[in-house]
Amino acid sequence: MKVSFLGKLAIVAASALVCASVSAADITGAGATFPYPIYAKWAEAYKAKTGNKLNYQAIGSGGGIKQIKAKTVDFGASDMPLKAEDLKAAGLVQFPAILGGVVPIVNLEGIRAGQLKMSGDVIADIYLGKITKWNDSKITAMNPGVNLPASPITVVHRADGSGTSFLWTDYLSKVSPEFKQQVGAGTAVKWPTGVGGKGNEGVAANVQRIRGSIGYVEYAYAKKNNIAYTRLKAKDGQFVSPDDSSFKQAAAGAPWAATPGFGVILTNQAGWPITGASFILMQQVQADPAKGAEVLKFFDWSFKNGGKMAAELDYVALPAAVVRMVETSWKTGLKGENGQPVWQ
Numbered sequence: 001m002k003v004s005f006l007g008k009l010a011i012v013a014a015s016a017l018v019c020a021s022v023s024a025a026d027i028t029g030a031g032a033t034f035p036y037p038i039y040a041k042w043a044e045a046y047k048a049k050t051g052n053k054l055n056y057q058a059i060g061s062g063g064g065i066k067q068i069k070a071k072t073v074d075f076g077a078s079d080m081p082l083k084a085e086d087l088k089a090a091g092l093v094q095f096p097a098i099l100g101g102v103v104p105i106v107n108l109e110g111i112r113a114g115q116l117k118m119s120g121d122v123i124a125d126i127y128l129g130k131i132t133k134w135n136d137s138k139i140t141a142m143n144p145g146v147n148l149p150a151s152p153i154t155v156v157h158r159a160d161g162s163g164t165s166f167l168w169t170d171y172l173s174k175v176s177p178e179f180k181q182q183v184g185a186g187t188a189v190k191w192p193t194g195v196g197g198k199g200n201e202g203v204a205a206n207v208q209r210i211r212g213s214i215g216y217v218e219y220a221y222a223k224k225n226n227i228a229y230t231r232l233k234a235k236d237g238q239f240v241s242p243d244d245s246s247f248k249q250a251a252a253g254a255p256w257a258a259t260p261g262f263g264v265i266l267t268n269q270a271g272w273p274i275t276g277a278s279f280i281l282m283q284q285v286q287a288d289p290a291k292g293a294e295v296l297k298f299f300d301w302s303f304k305n306g307g308k309m310a311a312e313l314d315y316v317a318l319p320a321a322v323v324r325m326v327e328t329s330w331k332t333g334l335k336g337e338n339g340q341p342v343w344q
Contacts, residue, residue, distance in 0.1 A: 025050075027295050030057040031064015031077030032163045033199040034218045035098050035278040039077075041309045042302040049305075054298060058199060062161020062187050068092065068281045074295050076281040079163020080187050081263030091284045093333040094261040095326045096277040097299060099251050099316035101219045101242045102167045103229040103274070107207050108134065110147065111228050114241050117142045119233035120175030120273060126214060127155055127172065128179060129193040134212065142233075149212070156206045156215035159196025161187045167276040168216045171267040216274075220313045232273050242272050247316045250275035256322050262329075277318075282334060289336035296330055296343050303327075 029039070036058035043054035059067075061078035068076030069090050077097075087094055104118055122138050125131040131138060134148045158165045166187045173180035183189050195210075197203040200217045204225050207215040219242050222229045231239040240246050249271025254264045266275040280299065286292035303326075307317040318326070330343035 025052040025294055026055065027052070027074045027291060027298060028055045028057075029064075029075040029077060029280075029295075030059050030067045030073045031281075032061045032079045032278050033058040033201065034061075034079045034100060034102075034164050034276075035077060035315070036200075037218075037220045037224070037313050038098055038306070038310050038315050041313060042298070042306045045306070045309065046298055046301055049301070052294065052298070060158075060160040060187075060199060061163030061166065065161075065281065068283065071283060071287070074282070074291050077278060078187075078281060079276055079278050080166035081261060081265065081277070081279050082281065083263065084260035087261050092281050093284050093329070094263065094279050094281050095329060096256075096262050096264075096318060096322065097280050097302075098278050098310060099247055099266075099275065099318065100278070100314070101247050101250075101272045101275045102164055102171075102216055103219050103222050103242045104232070105204070105207050105215050105217055105222050105227045105229050107211055107213045108149070108228070109211070113222075113226075113228045114231055115228070116146065116230040117233070117239045118230045120172060120268075123214075124172045124176030124179040126153055127157070127192070127194070128176075128182060129155075151212045154210050154213040155191075155194030156203050156210070156213050157191050157194045157196055158198070158203060160198050162199075163187060163276070163278065164200060164216065164218060165189065167267055167274055170265060171274045174268040175273075220315065223314055234273055235268060235270060240272055242314075244311060244314065244316050246272035247275045251277075251316065251319070257325055262322075262326065284334060286334060286336050286342050289340070289342050292334055292336075292342040296334070300327065 039056050047053050061080055064076035064078050067073045082094055132153055133150055135150045140148055169189055170185040173185045197206040200221045203215045204217050204221045207213045231241050234240045250266050250269040256262050256264055303323045310317045331341055334342040
């Protein structure tokens with residue numbers, strides 16, 4: 001059957017519409033490396049279920065904040081929550097997506113995961129360059145019977161703007177007045193000593209490569225790469241291990257509803273001392289409401305279906321009550337340029 005020229009144009013136009021609709025369903029995000037493993041897992045499952053794709057770039061929290069402010073992605077991700085005044089100034093909304101823990105990791109011959117005990121003040125002194133040998137009396141006192149070498153300690157830290165660094169430095173600032181004064185808490189700080197690695201994967205790679213090193217990564221990276229992590233001294237004086245129960249304990253009773261933008265910081269709480277939420281940042285006014293709605297559909301699906309996947313990767317899903325608060329905030333917090341809500 002012959003098709004007229006106008007008919008061909010109609011077919012091309014229809015095809016273009018189909019392609020446009022498929023493209024509109026694909027979403028982009030960028031930011032924190034801390035939640036990358038679970039976002040990748042959720043994205044794979046979501047695509048299998050819906051056919052819609054998420055392209056997430058793990059470039060660090062600082063990069064994610066810059067990109068969402070520049071409107072080059074559909075959402076940004078940060079492990080450091082923005083303050084209410086910063087959200088307002090940038091026209092952004094914020095909500096938590098997942099919970100997890102940051103752990104100290106070490107490369108010491110014969111030391112297995114969870115064997116070494118550390119306290120926050122000792123780690124702070126290591127990162128300040130005050131404790132330089134593994135057989136320092138402050139370390140050996142916590143680890144009787146553990147054979148610690150008289151070798152130098154190599155400090156590894158993040159080289160990029162990082163929410164993982166924020167959680168790490170926020171915790172060390174809470175347990176060490178000297179660290180707070182000299183370094184402070186932030187996504188990017190002036191480190192007194194050490195070598196840098198880009199992303200959680202860069203820090204993990206450096207610690208694996210350098211004998212006698214210490215670093216910090218999201219727990220899933222330590223487990224995935226079989227790197228020895230340490231136990232930490234909690235607020236009650238007991239040494240705790242990182243796992244979902246200690247992460248949940250740290251998040252229990254957090255004042256989510258009373259904190260603008262849900263910006264709760266969970267460091268130095270009961271349970272695992274360096275627990276944190278990873279946050280999603282979106283433009284309050286959506287130039288493309290359909291894209292904004294698709295971002296929310298992705299996280300709504302993940303909240304409802306991704307708990308088991310999160311647990312398998314040693315993250316903690318948001319409590320159901322927090323999910324309800326988050327999704328209620330979507331109805332009033334995100335609107336199209338015409339003022340219509342993005343989420344019904």
